[in-house]
Amino acid sequence: MVTSISAAMGVGSGIDTVQLIEDLANASKAPKEAQITARETANTAKISSVGSLASAIDSFASALTTLISGGTLFTQPTSSDTSILTTTMKPGAHLSGLSANIEVVQLATAQSLASGSIADTAAPIGVGTFTLTTGKGAFNVTVDANNNSLSGLSAAINAANAGVTSSIVSDGNGGSRLIIRGTTGAAQAFTMVPQAGADASLSQFAYAGVGSTGGLTQAQAAQDAIIKLDGIAISRATNSFSDVLPGVTIDLKKASVGTVVGIGSSRQTDALKQAVEDYVAAYNSLETMLDEATAPADSDGANGGPLRGNSAIRDMRTKLAAMSAMKLRSGDGPTTLAEIGVRTARDGSLSVDTARLDAALANSPDAVEELFNPSQKSDNPLVSISSAPGLAKPGTYVLTNLVPGINGGDASGMINGVAATASGNTLFGAIGTLAAGLAFQPLGTVASATITVDLGLGGALKAVRDALRSTTGPLVTMQDRLKKEAEMIGDDREKMEMREDAFRARLEVTFTAMERRVAAFKATQSYLEQQIKMWTNDD
Structure with missing residues (x-):
């Protein structure tokens, strides 16, 4: 609008009203625009910081979960001659003290x-x-x-x-x-x-x-595979034996009559130590990120972290800090990371007491392994757990009146006083109960037994991550709030632009009217001056 009326500006008054309008409009708009830009910059920094924290937590939990699910922290089965047979651990199995001798008499063909x-x-x-x-x-x-x-x-x-x-x-x-x-x-x-x-x-x-x-x-010819397990002949239709040693699958490679292959177990001590150190390093890296995001401002209110004073972040830090003292397993021996040498400093960072960790690995190797790995145990050999580790919630489940299925019929029994759901000889925790996700087979009639489920560090960390990242968790709630704030800032900027455009338009109308009046006054002045001059000359 300025360019369309510029010819009318300054004609009467001699003032550069175009520049005057520009200066007045800018003086009105600049502080408001600076305020909105500051809000926008701060909110963008918060969104970026929350996104980085969410990604870091995901990476922290996923790295440990991947390590555990890969089985590298579990005691592994060993074969003294892998050219004759190999051994593989079943998911969630615990193989402490595994020992057997196998002779491969013939392969299945x-x-x-x-x-x-x-x-x-x-x-x-x-x-x-x-x-x-x-x-x-x-x-x-x-x-x-x-x-x-x-x-x-x-x-x-x-x-x-x-x-x-x-x-x-x-x-x-x-x-x-x-x-x-x-x-x-x-x-x-x-x-x-x-x-x-x-x-x-x-x-x-x-x-x-x-x-x-x-x-x-x-x-x-078609024939079964035959092995001798500790001198006892066992045959199967395939060259894979998955039910002769608990938690172990045996794959036959060749027959070797007279050759006895020793089956044992190997503890992953170095991998467990490295896992503790990796956990501490990853935790400290996340803690540093949190420190930067929540750093207090200077005395003049500048240079603070984008998430300083945020209650959701404080809640998240509290949950993560509690991991070191959280009970991760049941039974004797160490039950927390703190008990195997993971120390918490005053600033919230972690460190490893290697002497205490070595002592725990030497004195309670099974317990240390269980701290990281999901654990499912039955106190009765006639109860075979079949649910994958991590499906059932941690806790102790009381089983009563277990009766196996006969001649293709369904098994029956109670879990924590509630009738289990049956499918053949497998019993499941009823949907909607705490036992949901638990599955097992009764191998005989059992009056009473218990199953203990521990999630280990991987499961516990995943639970914390899921709680933080759930739709009602602090991270997602904060991200949603910041997105809404970004939309509000955009709306405020649009409204401010409209108000300032209207203000500029009013200035243009006002000064245009002024210039026209001044021009009219000058025209009148000029006419009067001419008339006076004529009157004077006539005299």
Whole structure:
């Protein structure tokens, strides 16, 4: 608007009213704009600081959770000869004192059959139906006018979904062979016999069992894996034994009759020590970030942290500081980080008393391991816990009147006086109760037993993180409030701009009117002066 009326400005008064309006408008707007900009800058700093803290807490908790879930802090099973068998710890297992001797007598193998060489896989082979009998039952495999070829027979076998697979391979001499392979285990042996009425030519693809002639040749027999565990023979259909040693999966690599492989356990002492040091370092880094974010202002009110005096941050610091004294496990031995040498200084930072940590690892290694790792224990060997660590809330669960499922029926029992939910022989804590997430199998009738669940440091830290980061937690609440503040600041800036634009417009109207009046007065003055001059000259 200034440019549109600039020609009218200063004409009468001789004053540079365009610049005067600019100066007056700026004088009105500048302090208000500075105040809003200061609010905006402070709020942006708070948003950035809260975001950085949230990210740091996530990283702090996630790093420890990843370390624990990877199993590197658990006692690990060992094999004295990994070329014969390897061992793997099951999630959440505790293997202290593991000791066993295993001899691998034979590996589990899958039956495989091979046909003679066939020159043309698309040539007719005859029509008829085979009975394919496997561990899954009896299945019909039909060759008719639509699939009368070696390729058609192979496809029909696969389409039967009988638990065997068929393929055609080149024999290297210009011909092809039909190969049929089952799955491992003696119970998975199979036969394939032509039914009455089938063309005689189909007999070349028949196999009636060991000793049969004239058809498919057995290249490998189906057999179970057999091991001797401390001298006791045990067989399984696969080369993986997951139920002979508690918490351990054994994978067979080769048979070696007469060779005894020792199974033991190896404590991850160095990893545990490093985990304590890493926790302290990560905590101190987070504490430094909190110090910077909440630093008090100078005496003149400047240079303070963006979150100084914030009650939500104080609450967060209190929760994190309590971790060192929080009870992380039940039972004898150390139950807190402070008891294994994690010290808290007056400034809130942590340090490690290495002598005390070494003593705890030497005297109570299982307890130190449990401080970090989730723990689930039953005081009765007839109760097998199956829920993954971390699903059930920490605490002690009283089990009563446990009866296993019989002949496919459901098990039954009570957890803390409430009927458990059953699915086969597995009992679950009822949804909506404190026991929700707990699952176990009664291996026999049990009048009373207890299960103790401890989350360890990883679970406890995750719980604190989740509480801080929940939709009603202090961090999310603060972020929401700061976002609303940013919106309010934007609204205030927009309203201020509108008010100042209106003020500038009023100035322009006022000074334009003034200039026009002054110009009119000057015109009148000039006219009067001319008239007076004329009157004077006439005299």
